[in-house]
Amino acid sequence: MSPEQQAKRPAVLVCRRVFPEVVERLREHFEVETNDEDADWSPAQLAARLRGKQGAYTMPTNRIDAALLDACPELRAVCNMAVGFNNIDVAACTARGVLVTNTPDVLTETTADFAFALVLAAARRLTEGEHYLRGGRWTSWSFDTLLGLDVHGATLGILGMGRIGQAIARRGALGFGMRVLYHNRSRLDAATESALGASRVSKEQLLRESDHLVLVVPYSAETHHAIGAAELALMKPSATLTNVARGGVVDDAALAAALRERRIAAAALDVFEGEPAVHPGLLALDNVVLTPHIASASLRTRLAMANLAADNLIAALGRGPQAGRPPTPLNPELLRG
Numbered sequence: 656m657s658p659e660q661q662a663k664r665p666a667v668l669v670c671r672r673v674f675p676e677v678v679e680r681l682r683e684h685f686e687v688e689t690n691d692e693d694a695d696w697s698p699a700q701l702a703a704r705l706r707g708k709q710g711a712y713t714m715p716t717n718r719i720d721a722a723l724l725d726a727c728p729e730l731r732a733v734c735n736m737a738v739g740f741n742n743i744d745v746a747a748c749t750a751r752g753v754l755v756t757n758t759p760d761v762l763t764e765t766t767a768d769f770a771f772a773l774v775l776a777a778a779r780r781l782t783e784g785e786h787y788l789r790g791g792r793w794t795s796w797s798f799d800t801l802l803g804l805d806v807h808g809a810t811l812g813i814l815g816m817g818r819i820g821q822a823i824a825r826r827g828a829l830g831f832g833m834r835v836l837y838h839n840r841s842r843l844d845a846a847t848e849s850a851l852g853a854s855r856v857s858k859e860q861l862l863r864e865s866d867h868l869v870l871v872v873p874y875s876a877e878t879h880h881a882i883g884a885a886e887l888a889l890m891k892p893s894a895t896l897t898n899v900a901r902g903g904v905v906d907d908a909a910l911a912a913a914l915r916e917r918r919i920a921a922a923a924l925d926v927f928e929g930e931p932a933v934h935p936g937l938l939a940l941d942n943v944v945l946t947p948h949i950a951s952a953s954l955r956t957r958l959a960m961a962n963l964a965a966d967n968l969i970a971a972l973g974r975g976p977q978a979g980r981p982p983t984p985l986n987p988e989l990l991r992g
């Protein structure tokens with residue numbers, strides 16, 4: 656490559672550590688700066704690093720808002736390595752002509768596997784059992800040691816019946832013979848409903864009738880504290896709640912109180928308000944399974960997500976075989992015309 660061509664290469668910032676082979680792919684097209692500390696920069700540090708760059712390769716912990724965009728007027732593309740994009744103000748990006756992309760589909764089945772693992776773990780008291788054993792409290796077999804709840808044949812409730820919600824529903828209906836209820840703002844088409852044996856119900860009915868309720872809605876102003884004290888009060892005392900959506904969809908303080916008072920039986924949480932901090936009331940309880948935001952974290956899936964984010968950035972900045980046609984844009988209106 657000639658020095659002139661080299662000089663024209665766009666500059667991009669990889670905002671957190673990612674697979675080295677993916678950074679190498681980006682280096683084939685761009686001048687790449689990486690965050691080798693692998694800690695989140697402050698907004699001011701992020702703005703300073705991003706200034707003068709055309710592309711940002713972001714993780715869910717990187718906040719891209721109007722103030723940052725105004726500080727970085729040369730930015731043309733923000734490519735998030737996640738399907739959720741509540742860390743990015745997409746409207747502010749669109750208003751400034753900044754393309755935003757996410758990584759849907761490639762993580763759907765892996766996330767659904769993990770959500771189902773959490774449902775089973777909460778219902779059958781899996782981590783509680785392990786702590787009991789490791790703590791030396793298992794001294795003999797007893798008919799009523801750690802009695803749990805059945806998953807097979809129970810009613811599975813899904814709040815947010817999109818790609819991942821449907822994959823969870825499929826596992827429940829086909830693998831565990833569950834009755835599936837869901838709530839979305841819009842109804843699925845009849846063929847999808849019938850393939851999943853799923854019925855759309857009001858949010859209130861979903862709360863009242865679910866034995867195992869799974870949250871997989873995007874986080875937004877509308878879904879902030881979608882599950883709080885009032886919603887928990889509608890659930891069965893024998894119900895479990897699983898959150899693989901985002902912190903903030905659940906009011907964690909209200910959930911800790913409901914679990915402590917056994918107003919619901921158990922919960923399993925992969926995401927938390929203010930993570931990586933976890934509400935101390937949750938940490939103190941046995942009837943909640945806690946995991947560190949790893950629902951999509953299989954090696955193959957995280958690599959696929961990282962490569963899809965790179966494909967998006969390369970194409971969004973006019974490079975590679977898909978130049979100008981990033982595979983998964985969130986504001987595709989910027990690509991038209």
Ligand code: NAP
Pocket residue numbers: 738739740759760762766814815816817818819820838839840841842871872873874877878899900901925926948949950951
């Ligand atoms: P999706 O296909 O867009 O599905 C989201 C579903 O939520 C849609 O069916 C949508 O239907 C529904 N929805 C949106 N707003 C709603 C509201 N206010 N009330 C009720 N339903 C609402 O997204 P996905 O790929 O399944 O991913 C869902 C979310 O899972 C992501 O946004 C992400 O935050 C989270 N996630 C977490 C992890 C993890 O590591 N824990 C991994 C992957 C994904 P309507 O538009 O009809 O309402």
